[in-house]
Amino acid sequence: MDDLVLTTVITDTKASEGPVPSLPGVSRLGLDGLIEQAREAAGLGIPAVALFPHIDPARKDAAATEALNPDGFVPAAIRRLKADVPDIGVIVDVALDPFTDHGHDGLMQGDVIDNDTTLDMLAQGAVILADAGADIVAPSDMMDGRIGVIRDALDQADHPDVMILSYAAKYASAFYGPYRDAIGTASALRGDKRTYQMDPANSEEALHEVAMDLDEGADMVMVKPGLPYLDICHRIKTEFGVPTFAFQVSGEYAMIQSAGQNGWADSERLLLETLNGFKRAGCDAVLTYGAIRAARLLKG
Numbered sequence: 001m002d003d004l005v006l007t008t009v010i011t012d013t014k015a016s017e018g019p020v021p022s023l024p025g026v027s028r029l030g031l032d033g034l035i036e037q038a039r040e041a042a043g044l045g046i047p048a049v050a051l052f053p054h055i056d057p058a059r060k061d062a063a064a065t066e067a068l069n070p071d072g073f074v075p076a077a078i079r080r081l082k083a084d085v086p087d088i089g090v091i092v093d094v095a096l097d098p099f100t101d102h103g104h105d106g107l108m109q110g111d112v113i114d115n116d117t118t119l120d121m122l123a124q125g126a127v128i129l130a131d132a133g134a135d136i137v138a139p140s141d142m143m144d145g146r147i148g149v150i151r152d153a154l155d156q157a158d159h160p161d162v163m164i165l166s167y168a169a170k171y172a173s174a175f176y177g178p179y180r181d182a183i184g185t186a187s188a189l190r191g192d193k194r195t196y197q198m199d200p201a202n203s204e205e206a207l208h209e210v211a212m213d214l215d216e217g218a219d220m221v222m223v224k225p226g227l228p229y230l231d232i233c234h235r236i237k238t239e240f241g242v243p244t245f246a247f248q249v250s251g252e253y254a255m256i257q258s259a260g261q262n263g264w265a266d267s268e269r270l271l272l273e274t275l276n277g278f279k280r281a282g283c284d285a286v287l288t289y290g291a292i293r294a295a296r297l298l299k300g
């Protein structure tokens with residue numbers, strides 16, 4: 001169980017709680033629902049929960065202002081988890097997409113992502129998350145230089161023990177669709193993220209990205225999506241030997257779930273078989289929406 005990370009979608013609006021149609025078996029959770037799932041995960045031996053916020057669109061703007069609100073929803077969720085479920089680790093994404101009205105991971109200058117002004121936002125945001133009690137911050141934005149800037153900001157804010165899980169090899173994938181539905185960026189997204197996420201045809205670049213992020217201070221690295229990139233997982237683990245995570249993203253999980261719901265395949269076996277694939281490829285842990293299901297199955 002200790003190589004599973006429970007992936008959750010949480011929402012700041014009661015009316016938005018409930019099942020995500022494009023992500024069968026996954027619901028947007030309010031804080032009470034989050035605590036309930038985190039308690040169950042901790043009881044099953046799952047060591048950490050990753051938070052992905054659905055924010056009321058009224059709180060979103062081009063400047064991602066809400067991302068820097070120390071009294072915002074995500075810091076409140078972290079504080080609630082640390083108080084109510086102290087024995088589970090809290091991993092929080094550092095990216096602007098949940099807070100921008102255009103759905104991109106960074107600030108825009110016209111139609112272009114502004115890498116450097118985004119870095120400053122990410123650093124400030126990471127400190128706010130650490131102040132709230134996050135154990136690990138996970139920059140999923142793919143901006144150049146963000147790991148070093150975030151590491152320095154955390155150290156200067158007296159958070160040397162907050163670790164960085166870098167989304168080092170993150171591809172411009174079609175597998176993120178259900179997640180974007182879940183957090184409300186699908187309809188808002190202007191253009192696509194290919195200018196800062198990697199080309200799925202590229203493998204060498206992944207190794208360079210990992211080397212840079214490790215050099216800047218990443219403690220762990222992630223490959224995202226997971227199943228279509230097992231070769232990348234294996235190459236990274238073999239080349240660097242550092243803690244290497246995979247993210248079984250929303251589209252991967254939705255495929256497993258819909259095959260099961262339509263009676264085309266056994267979704268429990270599909271889930272365990274894909275997780276086995278990540279382990280065989282050398283992954284130390286997998287972020288998956290199916291963490292509780294898998295843990296229950298593994299416990300028998």
Ligand SMILES: NCc1[nH]cc(CCC(=O)O)c1CC(=O)O
Pocket residue numbers: 052093095096097105140141175176177178179180193248249250251
């Ligand atoms: N910072 C972006 C982000 N954070 C989590 C996911 C995807 C998670 C999933 O598909 O499960 C993405 C992808 C994207 O929209 O570019």
Ligand SMILES: [Mg+2]
Pocket residue numbers: 142143144145168209212213
């Ligand atoms: Mg990079």
